[in-house]
Amino acid sequence: MTVAAPLDLLKQARARFTQREIAAHVGKDIKTVRRWEKGETPCPSMLEPALRDLLHSSGRTKAGAVTGGTQFRFIDLFAGIGGIRMGFEAQGGDCVFTSEWNDFSTKTYRENYPADGEHALIGDIVSFPAEEVPSHDVLLGGFPCQPFSIAGVSKKNALGRPHGFECTTQGTLFFDVARIIAAKRPAAFLLENVKNLLSHDKGRTFDVILQTLRDELGYEVHYRVVDGQHFTPQHRERIIIVGFRGKTSFSWDDLRLPESGPRLGSILHRTDGSEPVLPWDHDRFFDHAAKRVQPKYTLTPNLWTYLQNYAAKHRAAGNGFGFGMAYPDSVTRTLSARYHKDGSEILVYQGEQLRPRRLTPRECARLMGFPDTFRIPVSDTQAYRQFGNSVVMPVMREVARIMLPHVQNLLAAQTRHGSKQTLSLYS
Structure with missing residues (x-):
C-alpha cells in the first residue's frame, strides 16, 4: 500500500473534521497531523483503517457540536503568537477564528497553527463586521490598554440620558471586544492585560470595562492578578478577566498555583x-x-x-x-x-x-x-x-481548566432550555 492512500483519506477527513479531532481518533499528537498535511512527514499507511472509520462516522451532532476531543469552540482576538490559544487548546478547545494585525506575529502564528481552511485569520479586527465572526462558546482576547473618554458619559448622566458601551468605549480596541460579545453572545470570555490596567487613568479605564461587561452586556465577571512565576521562572503579573453568560459558581480559589515554581x-x-x-x-x-x-x-x-x-x-x-x-x-x-x-x-x-x-x-x-x-x-x-508581548502559556492553560466546567454547564443548560439564542448552535 502506498503512502498516497492514507494521505488522500486524510485530505477527505479534513473536509469534515478538525486536526484535533483527527489526532484524537488516530491516537496521535495534533502537531503530527499538521506535519502530515504539510508534507513534512509521510502519513503512515497503517492509519488507513482508522481514517476510513472516522470518515464513516457522523462526526457532528445536529446541533453542530463537535464530538470526540473538541469540547468547546473559541475565537482568538489580538492573538499575537497564540499563547492564549495554546492554553485553551490544551483543554479541548477548537479555534474557529483569529485576528492579529502585526505581520510578523501573523507569520509566527501561521507557522505554529497552519491555515487549514477551517477558520479565517484576519488582520485588524476594527473594520471587521461582528456578524461575520463565527459563533463560538468562548471569546479570548489580550486587548491593548487604552484610555476611555469619560466626559461624554458624565454629561449624559447629568442630563439623565441613557448611554451604552458604544458611546463609552468607541474608538478603543476594547470596543471591538464588546461589540463582538454583544453580537455573538458567547457562553464565556477571557480577557488578559497588564496589571496596571487596574490603575490606568486613575482606575477609570477598568471601571468602564467592568461596567460594560457587567451592566451593559449582562455577564457575570471575575478578575484576578496572576503571577506567572508559579509556572515559569519569571515574575510576570497579569490581570485576567473572565466572564460567563449566566450565574456560575466560578471561583479563583480553584486555581492550582504551585507554591514553589521552577528556576x-x-x-x-x-x-x-x-x-x-x-x-x-x-x-x-x-x-x-x-x-x-x-x-x-x-x-x-x-x-x-x-x-x-x-x-x-x-x-x-x-x-x-x-x-x-x-x-x-x-x-x-x-x-x-x-x-x-x-x-x-x-x-x-x-x-x-x-x-x-x-x-x-x-x-x-x-x-x-x-x-x-x-x-x-x-x-x-x-x-x-x-x-x-505574549502570555505565560501555562497560566492560560490553568485558567482554561477551571473555566471549562462552567462553560459546559452553561451550554448544557441552554440546550435543555431550548432557547432561541442557543449558545452551541454554530453558524
Whole structure:
C-alpha cells in the first residue's frame, strides 16, 4: 500500500473534521497531523483503517457540536503568537477564528497553527463586521490598554440620558471586544492585560470595562492578578478577566498555583551535551558541536560598559534603575518587548571571566511556557518583541481548566432550555 492512500483519506477527513479531532481518533499528537498535511512527514499507511472509520462516522451532532476531543469552540482576538490559544487548546478547545494585525506575529502564528481552511485569520479586527465572526462558546482576547473618554458619559448622566458601551468605549480596541460579545453572545470570555490596567487613568479605564461587561452586556465577571512565576521562572503579573453568560459558581480559589515554581536553570540551554537538537532551530541559538550558546548573545564590551555605568549613575542618585543579573536559581524580572535593545532586565550570568549574555529567543519561548515544538520563523528582534508581548502559556492553560466546567454547564443548560439564542448552535 502506498503512502498516497492514507494521505488522500486524510485530505477527505479534513473536509469534515478538525486536526484535533483527527489526532484524537488516530491516537496521535495534533502537531503530527499538521506535519502530515504539510508534507513534512509521510502519513503512515497503517492509519488507513482508522481514517476510513472516522470518515464513516457522523462526526457532528445536529446541533453542530463537535464530538470526540473538541469540547468547546473559541475565537482568538489580538492573538499575537497564540499563547492564549495554546492554553485553551490544551483543554479541548477548537479555534474557529483569529485576528492579529502585526505581520510578523501573523507569520509566527501561521507557522505554529497552519491555515487549514477551517477558520479565517484576519488582520485588524476594527473594520471587521461582528456578524461575520463565527459563533463560538468562548471569546479570548489580550486587548491593548487604552484610555476611555469619560466626559461624554458624565454629561449624559447629568442630563439623565441613557448611554451604552458604544458611546463609552468607541474608538478603543476594547470596543471591538464588546461589540463582538454583544453580537455573538458567547457562553464565556477571557480577557488578559497588564496589571496596571487596574490603575490606568486613575482606575477609570477598568471601571468602564467592568461596567460594560457587567451592566451593559449582562455577564457575570471575575478578575484576578496572576503571577506567572508559579509556572515559569519569571515574575510576570497579569490581570485576567473572565466572564460567563449566566450565574456560575466560578471561583479563583480553584486555581492550582504551585507554591514553589521552577528556576531559571530549568529553561537555559544545557551545556552538558543534553541540549535537544531541534530541527527547526538547528544551531541558530545553540552550537551543539561546541556545547555552548552562540557567542552573538554575549554582550559586547561597549554595551556591558554602558549598562554598568548607567546602573552606577542611578545608584548614586538613589534610584533603583539598572540591569537585572540572573543566575540559575533566579526568578527573573518581567520579559519586555524591548528586550532586543539591550537585554538589561534579564542578563544571564556567565562567570567572572565572561560578560553576561541575553537569553536566546528559544530560552524566551521557554520562559513564557511555550514547548520546544514552537517554531520561531522570524528574526531575533521580532522574536524578542513577540515573546515580550505574549502570555505565560501555562497560566492560560490553568485558567482554561477551571473555566471549562462552567462553560459546559452553561451550554448544557441552554440546550435543555431550548432557547432561541442557543449558545452551541454554530453558524
